[in-house]
Amino acid sequence: MRMKFTTVALLSSVAMLAAGAVQAQQITFVSQGGAYQEAQTKAILNPVAELLGITIRQDSSPDAWPVIRTQAATGKPIWDVIDTPTKDCIRGGEQGFIEKLDFAQIPNASDLPDDYKSPYSVAYEFYSSVLAYNKDKYGDKPPQGWADFWDVEKFPGTRALRNHPLATLEAALIADGVPRDKLYPLDVDRAFRKLGEIKPHITVWWTSGAQSAQLLADGEADLVMAWNGRVAAVEKEGAPVGYTFNDGLLQFTSLCILKNAPNPDTAVKFVNAALTPEIQANFPTYIDYGPANPAAYDTGKISPERAAQLPSSPANAAVQALVSEEWWSSPEGEEAQRRWASFIQR
Amino acid sequence: MAVSHTGPEILHERREQRLTLLLLAPALAIVICLLVLPLLWLAWQSIRADGGFTLVNYQRFLTDDIYLISFLQTFRIAIIVTVVTLLLGYPVAYAASMAPRHWSVLILAAVVLPFWTSVLVRAYAWLILLQRRGLVNSALMDMGLIDSPLLLVNNEFGTVLATIHILLPFMVLPLYATMQKIPRELTMAGSSLGGSPVFVFTRVFLPLSMPGVIAGMVLVFVLTLGFYITPELLGGGRTFMVSMLVSRNIEIYHEWGAASSISVVLLLSVFLIFRLSTKLVPFERIMGTR
Numbered sequence: 001m002r003m004k005f006t007t008v009a010l011l012s013s014v015a016m017l018a019a020g021a022v023q024a025q026q027i028t029f030v031s032q033g034g035a036y037q038e039a040q041t042k043a044i045l046n047p048v049a050e051l052l053g054i055t056i057r058q059d060s061s062p063d064a065w066p067v068i069r070t071q072a073a074t075g076k077p078i079w080d081v082i083d084t085p086t087k088d089c090i091r092g093g094e095q096g097f098i099e100k101l102d103f104a105q106i107p108n109a110s111d112l113p114d115d116y117k118s119p120y121s122v123a124y125e126f127y128s129s130v131l132a133y134n135k136d137k138y139g140d141k142p143p144q145g146w147a148d149f150w151d152v153e154k155f156p157g158t159r160a161l162r163n164h165p166l167a168t169l170e171a172a173l174i175a176d177g178v179p180r181d182k183l184y185p186l187d188v189d190r191a192f193r194k195l196g197e198i199k200p201h202i203t204v205w206w207t208s209g210a211q212s213a214q215l216l217a218d219g220e221a222d223l224v225m226a227w228n229g230r231v232a233a234v235e236k237e238g239a240p241v242g243y244t245f246n247d248g249l250l251q252f253t254s255l256c257i258l259k260n261a262p263n264p265d266t267a268v269k270f271v272n273a274a275l276t277p278e279i280q281a282n283f284p285t286y287i288d289y290g291p292a293n294p295a296a297y298d299t300g301k302i303s304p305e306r307a308a309q310l311p312s313s314p315a316n317a318a319v320q321a322l323v324s325e326e327w328w329s330s331p332e333g334e335e336a337q338r339r340w341a342s343f344i345q346r
Numbered sequence: 347m348a349v350s351h352t353g354p355e356i357l358h359e360r361r362e363q364r365l366t367l368l369l370l371a372p373a374l375a376i377v378i379c380l381l382v383l384p385l386l387w388l389a390w391q392s393i394r395a396d397g398g399f400t401l402v403n404y405q406r407f408l409t410d411d412i413y414l415i416s417f418l419q420t421f422r423i424a425i426i427v428t429v430v431t432l433l434l435g436y437p438v439a440y441a442a443s444m445a446p447r448h449w450s451v452l453i454l455a456a457v458v459l460p461f462w463t464s465v466l467v468r469a470y471a472w473l474i475l476l477q478r479r480g481l482v483n484s485a486l487m488d489m490g491l492i493d494s495p496l497l498l499v500n501n502e503f504g505t506v507l508a509t510i511h512i513l514l515p516f517m518v519l520p521l522y523a524t525m526q527k528i529p530r531e532l533t534m535a536g537s538s539l540g541g542s543p544v545f546v547f548t549r550v551f552l553p554l555s556m557p558g559v560i561a562g563m564v565l566v567f568v569l570t571l572g573f574y575i576t577p578e579l580l581g582g583g584r585t586f587m588v589s590m591l592v593s594r595n596i597e598i599y600h601e602w603g604a605a606s607s608i609s610v611v612l613l614l615s616v617f618l619i620f621r622l623s624t625k626l627v628p629f630e631r632i633m634g635t636r
Binding site for chain 1: 410
């Protein structure tokens with residue numbers, strides 16, 4: 001008798017599940033794919049798997065939020081731990097899709113400042129929206145921050161900003177004189193007013209990281225707000241591009257655990273291990289993003305030259321502003337996002 | 347005459363109708379399952395809220411001026427693209443239909459070949475050509491025609507230009523199909539009766555080619571209304587067409603209802619345009635089947 005394909009598939013997956021239970025513990029870890037997830041596999045996932053003796057299965061989703069919602073709706077999620085913008089962890093927690101973290105079981109998290117944690121999430125890696133510029137154009141007098149970006153007399157040239165309010169509103173407020181540590185809650189009206197001033201001088205409102213890199217590499221824009229990893233990649237290819245961490249808008253992705261995750265205990269162990277300073281210190285070997293655990297910079301694994309290129313190193317973090325994902329997931333933040341589209345069009 | 351009278355001819359006709367319907371059934375089932383049901387689902391999403399009925403998604407059309415702005419911009423771009431493709435496509439189709447066979451094959455191949463290249467690749471190609479340090483600007487500056495680069499892309503101009511390029515085959519092909527079927531004897535008769543070439547063209551050829559003109563215009567117009575790649579890549583964030591409004595709504599409101607309502611309104615506008623244009627030309631001719 002021939003069995004139907006679906007029956008075979010079903011039986012074999014049941015067999016695999018049974019085998020999994022007997023074998024070593026495992027979790028399913030989800031990140032955003034691409035070069036970034038590949039780098040993590042070498043830097044974080046393989047060392048953690050070895051340290052804990054567990055199997056880490058991977059999945060990727062560039063935008064995990066809709067999938068989190070769908071999995072939560074079934075009541076039987078298949079993911080355990082996700083690496084996603086902190087906002088997803090927080091609103092997921094508030095809507096009952098994400099588990100509260102028991103920090104007593106995550107001792108490594110105590111190295112992290114309170115700003116890096118929420119009841120549902122803990123920071124994992126850092127990136128920053130920095131001011132990048134064309135070196136040929138500005139020579140030995142490069143722009144130093146958002147006030148210079150707004151100064152079209154002192155720094156003539158074409159400009160590009162991200163077509164998104166997050167980090168852009170913050171930059172406008174810094175340019176308008178708001179101290180970096182007193183940005184929140186954002187004065188949205190003031191930020192849009194200040195953005196209105198620079199709007200006629202913006203050549204491109206970019207939508208993807210690749211586009212921002214292309215604008216810099218081709219010299220289409222002389223001053224660009226872009227993610228530090230993208231700028232560093234363009235610089236490495238030999239384009240005359242420079243950037244400054246001064247006034248950078250520091251952001252991080254976080255780890256969080258799905259409610260009713262299939263392997264909750266192993267998931268917690270994984271989160272703790274992923275924050276181990278020595279393992280976190282592997283990040284910069286593979287990608288231009290910074291470790292979330294500041295103790296990683298004390299392990300001796302990251303050279304001072306390398307630390308200077310990373311958004312989360314203590315010296316660089318001190319001259320940047322930390323973006324508040326909590327504010328952006330509040331009703332005011334959502335409203336600011338809605339206002340953005342009509343601002344761009346008018 | 348008795349209405350209930352059923353003669354043999356009528357019975358035969360009914361049997362034939364039943365048979366046609368039966369033969370059509372598989373195709374109809376596919377259309378209903380894959381097209382009609384998803385569209386109804388889309389419309390349903392736009393009026394449904396947590397267990398109830400809502401018009402909140404449609405209220406935004408009145409309260410949020412970004413909807414009006416982007417619909418106006420989309421229709422303006424669609425009109426420009428349609429008119430320019432017609433002006434460019436008509437001579438090309440005319441040449442292809444008049445030229446000797448091997449020449450017309452060559453002309454049509456030139457029209458269709460780019461059609462097989464990915465839209466994405468062609469949009470990026472325009473970016474390379476048109477940007478500040480792109481080929482067009484450097485050439486113009488080297489020739490001393492301009493001092494500083496022209497803004498050719500990252501605006502509505504670049505979007506319109508690339509969209510015209512991409513949609514040109516949709517204008518040329520229906521035009522060519524119609525022109526080819528115009529009997530040559532008619533223009534010859536016009537000439538032999540003393541009509542000048544211009545007179546013969548405007549009084550004989552042009553009116554006979556009108557179904558192709560309308561067909562091409564409707565196709566290009568409707569396709570432009572839903573264009574996404576060119577405004578997204580070449581619009582510089584300022585060109586905001588309806589398709590981008592759909593994706594932005596999913597990002598901002600995180601629900602399908604907001605995006606569905608825009609699709610429904612766009613779909614209804616397309617239906618309306620089709621309805622008006624079929625008053626001018628029968629539907630079968632627009633689709634090129636007759």
